Amino acid sequence: MNDLSGIRLIATDLDGTLLRHGQPIAPATVAAVRAALDAGIAVLPVTGRPLHWLDILRTDLPELDRVIAANGTVVYDLHQEQVLWKSTIAPALTGAFARLLDERVPDAVLAFETLAGSVVEPSFKGRTPRNASVVTRAEVVSGDTTPESLADVIKILVRIPGNTDSAKLQDAIAPLTRLDSGALHGTYSDPNNGLLELSPAGVTKAHTLELYTRSLQLTPEQVVAFGDMPNDIEMLRWAGTSFAMTGGHPDALAAATGACPELDAGGVAEPIRRILSAQATR
Structure with a gap:
C-alpha cells in the first residue's frame, strides 16, 4: 500500500x-x-x-x-x-462498424450516447430516456447522410437480444472493432446485463x-x-x-x-x- x-x-x-x-x-x-x-x-x-x-x-x-x-x-x-x-466517434467509423455488424452479427442492436442525448435503434431495450431519438440501421450505415442525431457520438452500445453475458458479448464483438477507418475500445460495467460499451480506441x-x-x-x-x-x-x-x-x-x-x-x-x-x-x- x-x-x-x-x-x-x-x-x-x-x-x-x-x-x-x-x-x-x-x-x-x-x-x-x-x-x-x-x-x-x-x-x-x-x-x-x-x-x-x-x-x-x-x-x-x-x-x-x-x-x-x-x-x-x-x-x-x-x-x-x-x-x-x-473524444467522439467519427460518423465514418460508426457507419463502418454498423455495416460490419450487419454482416457478422445481424441480430445485434445498437444505441448511441451523444453529447445531446441518447439515440436508439427501434428494437434496442435498455435504460434509455423516454425522449431518446430513434434511428434505423439504414440511417446509421449510410456514410454521407448520417443523421444529425448521430453527431458527437461518445459511446456506442451493443446488445444481442436474449444474451445477458457481457463478457461473451465482448469476445464476440471484439474482432469487429478494428476497422480501416479506425478502431473502438470495448468494455462493460455489468457482467450480467449483456451490454457492451464502445469508445474511441485508447480512450x-x-x-x-x-x-x-x-x-x-x-x-x-x-x-x-x-x-x-x-x-x-x-x-x-x-x-x-x-x-x-x-x-x-x-x-x-x-x-x-x-x-x-x-x-x-x-x-x-x-x-x-x-x-x-x-x-x-x-
Missing part, C-alpha cells in the same frame, strides 16, 4: 462504488467526501454514465464541479453545464484521468482510485493507490492495490477516512 499521506485527488466510479444505482449517496459517504474536500483533496467522479445521468451528483454532492463521464470520452463542468473536453477512464491530473501537475502516486467493474480496470491499475469494492468484479479486484468494504458496509468512506487520518498525522 502506498503512503496515503500524499493523496491529492480521489477518482471514484459512481454505480456500485460511490452509490447503488437508483438510490441516493449514503450520508456517511457524503460526509467523507465533504471532509476530503475540506482537507484540500480534490474529488473527481469518473463514470460510465452519459451526461444526462449526472443529476445525482448535483443533488447529493453539489460541491463537486468536474466529472469524467461516458467511460472517459467527456470531461464535463457540472456547474456551468459545459463540455470541457471530448478509457484511465486515459482521461491521466490527462486531467497532468493538467493539475499531479502524478499517479498522488491519486487514489475507486471502482468495481471491468470499465474501471485501467483506472485502478494507473492510480498509485486503488481500491476495488469487495464483491466487485474479480478482474477489478485483481487490478487494484487494495479492497474496500461493500456499499452497505461503508464503501469508500472507510478508506477516505484512512487517507484523512494519514494526512492529519504526517
